[in-house]
Amino acid sequence: MENEKPFQKKINLLTKESTKMKNVYIVVLLFYITGFPETGFCQTDYSQMTAEVDAAMTKFVSEKKISGAVTLAIHNGKFIHLISTGMSDIEEGKEMNSDSLFRIASLSKNFTAAAFMTLQDAGKVSIYDKVEKYIPEFKGLKLKSDDGKGDADIRIWHLMSHTSGIKLLKASTMPSLKDAAASVRKAPLDFRPGSQWKYSRGLDAVARIIEVASGMPFTAYMAKTITTPLGLKDTGFSLDNEQVKRLVTSYTKGKNKTLVVAKELESWKKKTVLPSGGLLSTASDVGTFYAMLLNKGVHNGKRILSEEAVTQLTTSRTGKLNTVPGCAWGLGYCLIENSQGFSASLNAGSFGHWGAIGPHAWADPVTKTVYVLMIQRRGFGEPRNSDINRKFQEIISKGIQ
Numbered sequence: 001m002e003n004e005k006p007f008q009k010k011i012n013l014l015t016k017e018s019t020k021m022k023n024v025y026i027v028v029l030l031f032y033i034t035g036f037p038e039t040g041f042c043q044t045d046y047s048q049m050t051a052e053v054d055a056a057m058t059k060f061v062s063e064k065k066i067s068g069a070v071t072l073a074i075h076n077g078k079f080i081h082l083i084s085t086g087m088s089d090i091e092e093g094k095e096m097n098s099d100s101l102f103r104i105a106s107l108s109k110n111f112t113a114a115a116f117m118t119l120q121d122a123g124k125v126s127i128y129d130k131v132e133k134y135i136p137e138f139k140g141l142k143l144k145s146d147d148g149k150g151d152a153d154i155r156i157w158h159l160m161s162h163t164s165g166i167k168l169l170k171a172s173t174m175p176s177l178k179d180a181a182a183s184v185r186k187a188p189l190d191f192r193p194g195s196q197w198k199y200s201r202g203l204d205a206v207a208r209i210i211e212v213a214s215g216m217p218f219t220a221y222m223a224k225t226i227t228t229p230l231g232l233k234d235t236g237f238s239l240d241n242e243q244v245k246r247l248v249t250s251y252t253k254g255k256n257k258t259l260v261v262a263k264e265l266e267s268w269k270k271k272t273v274l275p276s277g278g279l280l281s282t283a284s285d286v287g288t289f290y291a292m293l294l295n296k297g298v299h300n301g302k303r304i305l306s307e308e309a310v311t312q313l314t315t316s317r318t319g320k321l322n323t324v325p326g327c328a329w330g331l332g333y334c335l336i337e338n339s340q341g342f343s344a345s346l347n348a349g350s351f352g353h354w355g356a357i358g359p360h361a362w363a364d365p366v367t368k369t370v371y372v373l374m375i376q377r378r379g380f381g382e383p384r385n386s387d388i389n390r391k392f393q394e395i396i397s398k399g400i401q
Contacts, residue, residue, distance in 0.1 A: 316335055
């Protein structure tokens, strides 16, 4: 150990003092050594902030609101916080770890949207293209209520901003993304594209456009343009045998304030990928992805997306349309316009998403901070308004001041 750096020696000593905090300091050491994601792990003392997050998450575990959690924060391009709390599987007695894998649900939309923009950067598509150019079934679509203006004109940006009015069948019930996209003809549009906002599976159709324009399967294109360049080895639509062991069990409310396995969520193996909600990932991988966006498309000196692409992703497409209170919608991304409720600790201009089974990821360009909360639960009310996420963001936002 005589050749260790002073900071490395300090970490090794700390790991001997507390079994509970061992994973935290090992993670600190790894980030310090690797210089990941941009300039390494911040050496500013955020121990009090981390202790407060750990105490808060431990309380939520004791209250049976979650089985466990992984929380992460990146500030000014450096990891300042990453801890695991509680259990990843209660029945098997498996502790949560910093590299535990989660179903990230609708955060998948952010990844799919970014993958599409790399195709636009290459000059092969445009968000203003007609969808029918790539998916013939989108031609001549009718509205549920005829407004006398003829067939609908759906552009790709409508799909990405939830302003298309389409209804697609779940990709998981279809043999391919091609079939899922073609299911648009099963029902008329709810409204004329661009006139209203309604949450949809539009990104599933965008993924099919990626396949058509690139000539590659969507999963392969995602890996080539996003996950591999970013070094996201634990992000994908399937798991190998080693990764399966790290997958967190999902829970729902049981009787007498208990948690029971949400069995419908445990069937994660799908015959068709789910671009709108099927990715699996870790807190570190998710944090790295949003840090790249916050850095205007650059990761470790390498450009992943053009700055213009990032701007387009995070610029409102919904104007004065009614969406989620305090929010607008960009291209696949929720945008904070007025901080309130779940976004009270975020500044206007922040962008990100939440997932139906608990995960949250947000990037705040004002404070240059990425917040990632990874939990797996269902049946605890609207996931967007999670008290767990609010408390986590509140502690981090105060800790970086």
